[in-house]
Amino acid sequence: MYDRFERSSVLPGKAVAALLRLAGRSGQKSIIRHDAITEFQSRSGLKASIIDSRVKISRETVTKQIREQVVGQDEPVKQLVDRVMVAAARMNDTSRPIGTYLLVxxxxxxxxxxxxxxASCLFDEGGMIRLDMNELSSPMSASRLVGTFDAPDGLLTSAVRRRPNAVLLLDEIEKAHPSVLDVLLQALGEARLSDARGRTVDLSGLLILMTSNLGARTSGRSRGFTEAGDAATIQENHLRAVKEFFRPEFFNRIDGVLSFERLSAEVMETIAMMQFQEILQRDGLQRRSVLIDIDPQAIRQTAARGYNPAMGARALKRQIERDLIRPAAKVLAATKTDQPTLLRLHADGDSVQTQWQPIQYVQQAPSACDWPIEELCDRSDEWLDSIEPTLQGGPLSFEVNGQGVDVGALELMTLRDSVLECQQTIRQLREVYFEPRLQRPQSSPIAVPSIGYRFDPPNRTELRDLQAMDDIQDYLRDSLVISQPGEIDTLRDCLINQLGRLHAQLAARGTSARWLVWTRWYGDRFKSSEEREASFNFQDYSDAVMLAMAVSQWSRDDESLMIADTEITSDRVAEFSGALAAASIQHFCGSWLFVNAQGQIKLAExxxxxxxxxxxxxxxxxxxKAESIREPAAPVRRIIPSDRPMVDLMTGAAVSEQTGNKYSGVKAIVQLLQQSRRSLEFLRDRDEVST
Structure with missing residues (x-):
């Protein structure tokens, strides 16, 4: 590693120095390969995929990382991805820079x-050295690059000495003075440069990228019968302008001229969303518990107003500031609160309107578990008797004019089965709690140890009576069979869940058998893919929500509730169908507040x-979706932290299962749903009923 990537010193001195540093850090511990790679990575700033031959990197992975930040420009992206793969395979010429490209x-x-x-693919944070060449347009600018005798630390030489492995960006290279280009000849050709004191700086660890606007004016005009926007024409105009401007010896040191096209309106919309995501990372939003929800139509309108082919994405950025950032900043500056809030931006004609909504929380409902077992059973019996008339009817018919199954018949059968389940559980609960059974133990000549010392002397009537009393007490103690408290609690919880399910099924009777369920997310994503993987991944939970809904056992029979994907791919939407399907999914509806370990929040409704x-x-x-733009979000019922127990605010239920991955998240959500169905408020009014 040191022989290839650190050429400012020689072997064996640089390797010995590295071992001494490792020994000082590790103390008495042995030094392994991983320690050496980690130490070199921290010093060089290179990614592990570049310095460690055991770490594999694919072309698709590199392309995906670049595409997260760059939209369009397929050919320049392809060329630079190829150069990254060459560097990762260690196939580049070490006597020259990693690559030299002119971006036009x-x-x-x-x-x-x-x-x-x-730079983010090859190096760690801070892996780019940028020089604005319009600041080096005077005849004395060359000395600023390499320094002078009085100020030996030149702009370029000192920066490369501090960071020998980086992307060197020479912005607007055509504006530099010719003497500056002469100085760069040696850097581009032999990857070395000497400062004012004669010290040589190695540039072989640099990927040199130069930007230029040469040919930009002529690339938008057509020539003869050729279209102005044709890629070949644009490339030809750019290449011609570059050859006319630079001397042959400078042009020959460039590995490739990458031609950039003007951005289309469709690309502008994607860039607008990416720029808005970057804005969400600003300090004014990160320090507040603010979730921003923006209408896609507002983004499209802003992108359309900011579209200027001649100015590109910079004009779009200014338009985003005017249309989106300023209205949001006005509301944020006028509101002083630490309460989590939802800021919504939606299109209203040609303008963007803002809506400020503090996030509300549901109130805890009265619990049914504070009733004694006897009262719970009595109330349950009375309520079941009150709904019995609504479940009467003739024989069930499962065919409707020979066209299919009668949904009403399926609903009635499901309700009757649920009533029978409740009645059976009530009988079992009474049997184990109120009807202890006396069982005559088998006679045994062996004395019971708990009686203590006993004897049967003749002609002692009083003693025989005392012994008989002891025998009766022992008999009653040994024969009185009472269930364990755990069994009673299990039956009670089972009855409460069955009653709650039956009440929801009655409310859902006669409703649609097919439902759309939409999980709507509010809030920003994390800054990078690495942070999303290392932190609490909110997006996985949208799938977990749907899966937990299907397996939460809210319905009597899991197989009776069907879940299917829809044609909608841009939103988290699923279709649920089945008799009384509303009873199976309504318990899951409402807002869920997710909190990661860093305190960032996201709301799922x-x-x-x-x-x-x-x-x-x-x-x-x-x-x-159009109707929901102006609707306020539902109050938060459940809070899902990544490092603390999940909580249902309405029922007080809590699950301590950790939610670090998708599987454990689904499992914990199912447990929370099962434990939070405790509200039996309808049993408090015994006259409620028969509606």
Whole structure:
């Protein structure tokens, strides 16, 4: 590693120095391969995929990392990904820089952004050295690069000496003085440069990227019968302008000229969303517990107003500041509160409106568990008797004119089965709690040890009476069979769940058998993919929500509740169907507040709506989504921290299962649902009923 990547010193001295540093840090511990790689990585700033031959990196992975930051510009991205793969395979010429490329195109099309993206793939944070060449346009600028006798630390030489492995970005290279280009000839050709004191700086660890606007003006105009936007024409105009401007000896040291096209309106919309995500990371939002929900239509309108082919993404950024950031900042500055809040931005005609909503929490409902067992059973019996008339009817018919199963018949059968289950559980609870059974123990000549010393002397009537009393007490103690408290608690919890399920089924009777369930997320994502993987991954929970809904055992029979994907892919939407399906999913609806270990929050609101048969599901969802833009979010019922127990605020139920991954998250959510179905408020009013 030191022989390849650190050429400022020689062997064996640099290897011995590294071992001494490792020995000083490890103390008495043995030094292993991982320790050496970690120490070199911290000193060089290189990614492990570059310095460790055992770490594999694929072209798809590199492309994905760059695509998270750069939209469009397929050919420049492809060329630089190829160069990254060459460096990762250690196939580059160590006597030259890793690569030298000239990025040519109009302003605001992603040249600098691509340089940043490539730097994040090869190096750790701070892996880019940037020099603005418009500041080096005077005849004395060359000395500023390499320093002078009085000020030997030049801009370029000192920066490379501090960070020998980095991306060197020479911005607007055409504005530099010719003497500056002469100094760069040696750097581009032999990867070395001498400062004012004669000290040589090694540049072989640099990927040199130069940006330029040469040919940008002519690339937008057509020539003859050729379209102006044709990629080949743009490339030809750029290459011609570059060759005319730079001397042959400088041009020949460039590995490639990467031509950037103007951004289309579709690309602008994607860039607008990416820039808005970056804005969400600003300090003013990170220090507040604020969730921002923005209407996609507002993003599209802003992107349309900010679209300027000549100015690129910079004009779009200014438009985002005017349309989105300023209205949000006005509301945030006027509101002084530490309470988590939801700031919603939605399109209203040609303008963007803001809506400020403090996040509310549900109130804890009265618990049914404070009733004695006898009163719970009596109230349950009376309530079941009160609903019995609503479940009467003739023989069940499962066919409707030979066209299929009668949903009403399935509902009635399900309700009757649920009533029978409740009645059976009430009988079992009474048997084990109120009806202890006396069992005559088998006679045995062996004395019971707990009686103590006993004897039967003749003609002692009083003693025989005392002995008889002891025998009766021993008999009653040994024969009185009472259930253990755990069995009683289990039956009580089972009865409460069955009653709650039956009450929900009665409320859902006669409703639709098909429902759309929409999990709507409010809040920003994490800054990078590494942080999302290392921290609490909110996005996995949208799938966990749907899965937990299907396996939460809220319905009597899990197989009676069907879940299916929909044609909608841009939102977390699923279709549920089955008799009394509403009873199976309504308990899950409401807002869920997720909190990660760093204190960042995200809100998930689960909604349900019946599916009509006269429209397609995507059409119905589009209408539903448009209607929901101005609706306030539902109060938070459940809080899901990543490092603390989950809590149901309405019932007080808590689950201490850790939610570090998707599987454990689903398991914990199911447990929370099972424990939080405790509210039997309908039993407090014995006259409630028969509606």
């Amino acid at each position: 195109g109009p302003t605001g099309v992603g040249k600098t952004q691509l340089a940043k993206a490539v 689960v909604k349900m709506r019946a599916i009509a048969n006269d429209r397609s599901i995507p059409e119905q969802f589009a209408m539903w």
